[in-house]
Amino acid sequence: MAFMPCFYVPKRINVAIMLFMACLLSYMMRVNLSINIIAMVDDSSTNENGTVEVLPDYGPRYNWTQSDQALLLGAYFYGYLITSLPAGTLAEMLGARNVAGYSCLVAGILTALTPAAAAWDKYAVFAVRFLIGFLNGVVYPCCHSLVSKWSPPDEKGKFVASLMGGTFGTVITWPISGVIIENLGWRWAFYAVGIFVVIVVAVWFYLVADTPAQHSTISLKEREYIENSLGNTLSSKKKWPPYKELVLSMPFWSLMFLHYGSMWGLFFLITATPKFLSEVLGFNLSSAGFLSSLPHVARLICAFGFGAVADWIRRSEKCTITRMRKIFCLPSHILPGVMLIILAYFGRDPYVCVAIMTISLGFNGAATASNLANSQDLAPNYAGTLYGIINCVGTTPGIFSPLIVAAFTKNENTIDQWHWIFIIGAAAYILPALFFWVFGSGKIQKWNEVQTTESREDIVNTKL
Numbered sequence: 001m002a003f004m005p006c007f008y009v010p011k012r013i014n015v016a017i018m019l020f021m022a023c024l025l026s027y028m029m030r031v032n033l034s035i036n037i038i039a040m041v042d043d044s045s046t047n048e049n050g051t052v053e054v055l056p057d058y059g060p061r062y063n064w065t066q067s068d069q070a071l072l073l074g075a076y077f078y079g080y081l082i083t084s085l086p087a088g089t090l091a092e093m094l095g096a097r098n099v100a101g102y103s104c105l106v107a108g109i110l111t112a113l114t115p116a117a118a119a120w121d122k123y124a125v126f127a128v129r130f131l132i133g134f135l136n137g138v139v140y141p142c143c144h145s146l147v148s149k150w151s152p153p154d155e156k157g158k159f160v161a162s163l164m165g166g167t168f169g170t171v172i173t174w175p176i177s178g179v180i181i182e183n184l185g186w187r188w189a190f191y192a193v194g195i196f197v198v199i200v201v202a203v204w205f206y207l208v209a210d211t212p213a214q215h216s217t218i219s220l221k222e223r224e225y226i227e228n229s230l231g232n233t234l235s236s237k238k239k240w241p242p243y244k245e246l247v248l249s250m251p252f253w254s255l256m257f258l259h260y261g262s263m264w265g266l267f268f269l270i271t272a273t274p275k276f277l278s279e280v281l282g283f284n285l286s287s288a289g290f291l292s293s294l295p296h297v298a299r300l301i302c303a304f305g306f307g308a309v310a311d312w313i314r315r316s317e318k319c320t321i322t323r324m325r326k327i328f329c330l331p332s333h334i335l336p337g338v339m340l341i342i343l344a345y346f347g348r349d350p351y352v353c354v355a356i357m358t359i360s361l362g363f364n365g366a367a368t369a370s371n372l373a374n375s376q377d378l379a380p381n382y383a384g385t386l387y388g389i390i391n392c393v394g395t396t397p398g399i400f401s402p403l404i405v406a407a408f409t410k411n412e413n414t415i416d417q418w419h420w421i422f423i424i425g426a427a428a429y430i431l432p433a434l435f436f437w438v439f440g441s442g443k444i445q446k447w448n449e450v451q452t453t454e455s456r457e458d459i460v461n462t463k464l
Helices: 011-040 066-094 096-112 114-120 122-136 139-150 153-184 186-207 220-230 243-247 250-280 285-316 321-346 350-369 371-378 380-408 419-439
Strands: none
Touching: 011 066, 011 096, 011 122, 011 139, 011 153, 011 186, 011 220, 066 096, 066 122, 066 139, 066 380, 096 114, 096 122, 096 139, 096 186, 114 122, 114 186, 139 153, 139 371, 139 380, 153 186, 153 220, 153 285, 153 350, 153 371, 250 285, 250 321, 250 350, 250 371, 250 380, 250 419, 285 321, 285 350, 321 350, 321 371, 321 419, 350 371, 371 380, 380 419
16 A cells, blocks of 8 residues: 655744735735725716716726825724734734734625725725724734744744735735726625635634644654754743833834835835826726736845845854844835935836836835844844834824825826825935934844843843
8 A cells, every 4th residue: 555755844834834824915905995996986087078988887986085095095004003013912922823813814804894884985994994904903013923933043034025925915916906896896806805814814723823832733853943043032931021121222213213114115105006007107907906016026026035145144144133134224225215216207108117116116125134124133032012013103104105195196196296205205215224224233132131142242232
């Protein structure tokens, strides 16, 4: 009798894949309204000959103004802002697996209920989007908490890159939503996401555990490898985060500013790109959805590339972690800002605009080796808490950017109105990077509160 050979798949790979999927789900629920809303609103216009342009029948259309649309697009981020702050602490106290899993499940159900809310009232849509954001606010801090417990130090770059699942969620959601809308109507663009979320969450609960020690099928060899590689930078005891020390920590403030700049560029492209491509550059919904996803494809590919390079630098000890983080600010922040300045002054051809935005966000994939990884450097015990706080602040561009776009395009929506929008985005990228170059650090901070055998040069107490 023949037996199939058994291959052991490292459980940390399964966890990394599910981290990717959790972030993917979060962004699918976050960005689907950005393109769906184009098919949901009645923006009929009159041609030069006096006839009213007939809009495609993708389902019911609602008389929502530009301000209404900005409010609905920002609703997710209002809710997200609230739970991002305590999410890391919740993950560290209650377990990241359950906090993230159940939150995604309920958010997926609410996503499927969005068409019913739209039929009722625009404020019902606002409430649903607010709740979806409220629930999804815990996902990324939970993922960072899991990374701190599952990732060996020399695999940290690739583990953090797995959190780019959100980027892939954007990549697939916009073009797929465009196709679904044109063939089945905009309602199914919400239903499909909700169904997919429920399926993935079931797999999440089957494959993920909070720590290697709690995983039921992990091999002893892999468990010991992970635990030994982490050494005593992690504590098994649940501790209240050192908020006072955080407030006084200059490396933490510089990380927060750096993350804010990265999130401004990302959220601006998430909320505004479909609108810019469809209404300013004149692409149809399918093309707008596909072209909107290209910058995020570039970001995803570059993220894994930059993450792998960061891991190689760390293994080879070519430079200190602090220097490495600062070097990677060049591609993650400075170059994207420069590309937005170029777009502001030279972006007139539609395909040139798409190319510049793609290059800009592609470089920002290096965030996996700068702002996205730095919370793991400063305090492995509180990586979820640190990321929760910086992500809370970093969420505010999701609220501000639609309002800024609405303000600049209130009377006229042409490429000239978008000039200053791009300049603001460039400044948001570049200025935080300059601040991080001066005050940022990659060393474990004293307030990590664990005993360690590392040299005092690796454990510092840097205060304001």
